[in-house]
Amino acid sequence: MTTEDLAGVEDREPNGSGAESEVEVRVDRELCIGAGMCTLTAPEVFDQDDEDGLVQLLRTRLPRTDPDSEAAHDAAGLCPAEAISIG
Template sequence: MQITIDEEKCCGAGQCVLVAPDVFDQRDEDGVVVLLDAAPPADQLDTVREAAAVCPAAAIEVSA
């Protein structure tokens, strides 16, 4: 699984953190997404894809 973050698109909504807190976090100063685990276990694939799907700015891309 490859996770790509586009920080320029991120609006800081935090939906990804709510869905997958082991993989995503937010910077304190501006709320922009931070990738905590660039290679999460395979059993988290569905959760990471859900986090990408709920991102209102489409700032997260996941490829297998």
């Protein structure tokens, strides 16, 4: 699985509570068909490459209580290629 992290930073809560309070977002660009549902559903987490139209991951870790985490879950469910996984 190919994971993109364009932000290049870990999104951690200030108290350093760690992985149990976060979800990890992964994308498989080889499965992506460029439908764009992810970018419409969670634009703070996903983008599309200007050249090939495939998904680009902007954030790999999200606090579980962050609205973007819920949006990322929704985007994973809407992805027709099942190229997004949340863990």
